[in-house]
Amino acid sequence: MPEYFVETPGRAGLSAMQTGETITFEHGMIDAKEWCEKALMALSSLWRSEVKKHHAWRTSESIQFNKNGDAKSSKEYFPTATFHAIAAFGECGIWDFNVPYKKEDQLIETPDLRVPNVINFSAYDEVLAALVGQTAGRSGRSKNNWVKLVIGNSSHSPKNVAGKGTGGAKVRSSIPESGSQYQPRQALVIGRLFHALRILIARTIREIDELKDSLAQAEKNKLKVEARKKHEEKIKSLELLLVKARSGLPDATDYLCGIVRRNSIRRSSRAGKTASEQANPDGIATAAELADSPLISPFILLQVATGVIERDAILKLLQAGMDKADALEAEIGELREVLAQYFIREVDRLMSRRQIPLYPHYDAASLAFSTHGRVLMDAAFRAEPLFRACVQAVVADQNPDGTWPVGRSATFDDTGTSIQQPSVSVALSLAECVFSRKLLIRNQPDEIGLLKIGAEALRRTGQYLVHSFNLKCGCDETCSGWVSDRVRWPSVSEAWITAMAARFFHLLWLTDRACTRDARLSKYSVRVPKAYRQQHGGGQATTSGGVADSDITNKWRREVVEPDSAVKPAGEIEKSILRPIQKQFKRGGYFLRPEKNGVSFIIYGPPGSGKTYFVETFADILGWPLVTLNPGHFIREGLEFIEAVSSKIFEDLMHLEHAVIFFDECDELFRMRGGDSGNGARNILSFATASMLPKLQNLHDARQVVFFLGTNYLANVDDAIRRSGRFDKLLLFDRPDVTARKQIIEDTYKNEK
Incomplete structure (x- = not known):
């Protein structure tokens, strides 16, 4: 029993107005x-x-x-x-x-x-x-x-x-x-x-x-x-x-x-x-x-x-x-x-x-x-x-x-x-x-x-x-x-x-x-939601994002053009994340949790296909801050301290809620083990792969954030990283097909006569 758990209120429980004395508490949080x-x-x-x-x-x-x-x-x-x-x-x-x-x-x-x-x-x-x-x-x-x-x-x-x-x-x-x-x-x-x-x-x-x-x-x-x-x-x-x-x-x-x-x-x-x-x-x-x-x-x-x-x-x-x-x-x-x-x-x-x-x-x-x-x-x-x-x-x-x-x-x-x-x-x-x-x-x-x-x-x-x-x-x-x-x-x-x-x-x-x-978000460069940037930047917010508007699925369809009518990565995001979160929002809960199979995604495709824009728009629609991590965050204290630094980063991520994490250009941290790097020498960053496995698993199981791994070369990502439980789904984000291009053109020039 804690020392402050008393059966009857003593003088420490009375207000200073009643006892005539000044009382302060020395206990911590x-x-x-x-x-x-x-x-x-x-x-x-x-x-x-x-x-x-x-x-x-x-x-x-x-x-x-x-x-x-x-x-x-x-x-x-x-x-x-x-x-x-x-x-x-x-x-x-x-x-x-x-x-x-x-x-x-x-x-x-x-x-x-x-x-x-x-x-x-x-x-x-x-x-x-x-x-x-x-x-x-x-x-x-x-x-x-x-x-x-x-x-x-x-x-x-x-x-x-x-x-x-x-x-x-x-x-x-x-x-x-x-x-x-x-x-x-x-x-x-x-x-x-x-x-x-x-x-x-x-x-x-x-x-x-x-x-x-x-x-x-x-x-x-x-x-x-x-x-x-x-x-x-x-x-x-x-x-x-x-x-x-x-x-x-x-x-x-x-x-x-x-x-x-x-x-x-x-x-x-x-x-x-x-x-x-x-x-x-x-x-x-x-x-x-x-x-x-x-x-x-x-x-x-x-x-x-x-x-x-x-x-x-x-x-x-x-x-x-x-x-x-x-x-x-x-x-x-x-x-x-x-x-x-x-x-x-x-x-x-x-x-x-x-x-x-x-x-x-x-x-x-x-x-x-x-x-x-x-x-x-x-x-x-x-x-x-x-x-x-x-x-x-x-x-x-x-x-x-x-x-x-x-x-x-x-x-x-x-x-x-x-x-x-x-x-x-x-x-x-x-x-x-x-x-x-x-x-x-x-x-x-x-x-x-x-x-x-x-x-x-x-x-x-x-x-x-x-x-x-x-x-x-x-x-x-x-x-x-x-x-x-x-x-x-x-x-x-x-x-x-x-x-x-x-x-x-x-x-x-x-x-x-x-x-x-x-306090955890303040340690990183965070991209705040679009609505907040417009409101505090002098412009008029065009999308409320997250809290003010619970109809996030319709907003997602308006903002994002499906890049591939066959694969439909945008539709997968809507089904796995947005619909469950919208349902929770309407129920009035304080904490919005993604489904167990909708926490993490590997988004891959050629350079310039819009992977980063896709993730940023997703964060804006939810109204959640976006934390982007690149190899520089993990090697800021030198390669020999990469394990200690990554542990601190994931500790911060475990204390976050309602945030989108984007591991951008982090291929080397998740590189396939047991093979050559292309020139016969294994890059030292690839040794971090094994230590990343339990960290990703814990982050996934907590279900407090949604995180993405963006890569241009899916074949280079380790098989253990790709398995379900660490990353739930693979999303191919290729260049827009004919249907998507037509939709983009119509959206761009819809106000033109």
Whole structure:
């Protein structure tokens, strides 16, 4: 057990604001992947049907999800904590299609993560069925109000909406209709609801597509009648879940808008009304009204912005929309504009206040939430210098122990009740601001530089979470996790904090991988994708490449002319690499892997036939950086050190991901052994062939990059190099045949009259 793995949080686990002392951590880099797995394991122990009252979730309200209509078979979940758990499991890939739960081993294993000791786990469709299958009790008067039940039973709802209080009162059958008084604090449940619903819907649609593909190929795969029937029934049940999920979108949208309507953000009915409120008391508040309300904080409105963005994603997934003339749709449009204006206002105001030393109305937490909200509402903000300045300010204002000072709190009653803004939520906002999926795929020096700035603060927060981990909870020794640093309950773990810790460690792990990849690429001359060169060279990008456009196969056909209508090397690349990667991209994975037989290729043909252009275009279409290696890289320290240098080069290549490697003019390194070199003397470089064999094999088996060997003379390449497992296929790239020449001429002069 590591020395920092403590059972109860000591003083090193408390923030400097609480202890009055400055704390720093001396430990080195943490294993973010390992801690992500621990966080998911802890979350699974908290989020299960056996959880009872007076446990670690005692601050959340319980709600019965009864998918069968039988009270005895119902499972007990908690709205806000459950939505955070769904987000964690979804973003970490636990619910991917090919990741089953091995109950006998109590194990969940993904291609990248391994989560042991999972005693009980719910499949995604079970959770979605329980979520959308709720009704308002035995009366049956409200059949499609599952959204109102979820929000009404949350502890963040006002007393006239909450269906179950802290005393355990039963859920009321009369659910308030749209237009009733809402509270801004409901944003904490409605924003997470949209996030969780998007994850579950996306996962459902992926499985439906997979099942339909299986049915379409039923005869080819010789699928049995029983299996076909099972697939058809599963598709029907999943499609029914999608219908029920969509039925709740109007109610959920109404709640989302209701949170920031003028009659919701007023302190009390005795407060004076503004001219705007008198004119339209039920309308969306302006950015100025939101900024001046004591019920509103950037943390609250960040949840609203999350709900708006996730709602758009849900409608896109369902390929549906609401009536443009519908009042709610018009109100959502107004809400987007108000949120954008609010976050612009808050970022400017907080950055200005930061210039005044010890100014009491500035806090870094609100700046982090406001910056994140502005990025959500306007992605172009990430390219502005002000965005970099905001990130630097949030990082600079972090406590030495990895936490952040307590931010601005929104109070909701005379007792001073407020919403927690834990440091892990600040770190999560910072991580989502500086990290993007494309940093794992493209080579973008300006954005990776900003990521490195944020990474230092993220690692300090990671150290804090490592030190404050509760190995055992006081109520149940089988549970572990984290508690908010704002309350520091002894020996207590909270599911929502543990879920955010899992998401945070996952993003930290991805951040470390992106930084490691960049460090390895910086050692070589890298050709960046075409789209990035055009964008940063002052030109307009004509091809998005990789991340922005998933339709890479069509782009490949447009950009590359098949040089040989019989051999079809371009078609082989499309089938072996581009189609599988495009399929993975549409599934939303962070890591795109070529198929086992589509990792490496020997491309051969006469000089000037376009081999190099072929490889460069392939890298541009994928949006991956191209690393070209020639004999000079291997003999830079002299022939006697060629083995040591090649070992260092392949070590770097083994740490790369989403890259194309081109061994150009490296014939001598892979020369046929046992024969003459042509003049009776064996070239000294050919002795490197034997050492290359295991290195190529390891690089191939890792399946993290695609690599090519370009040669003019295939006969000179050693047989052991050419065999399957090191290089999967041989691609003849000869001079264009008649068909290819005709296509090239037509493409060249297609704009000519």
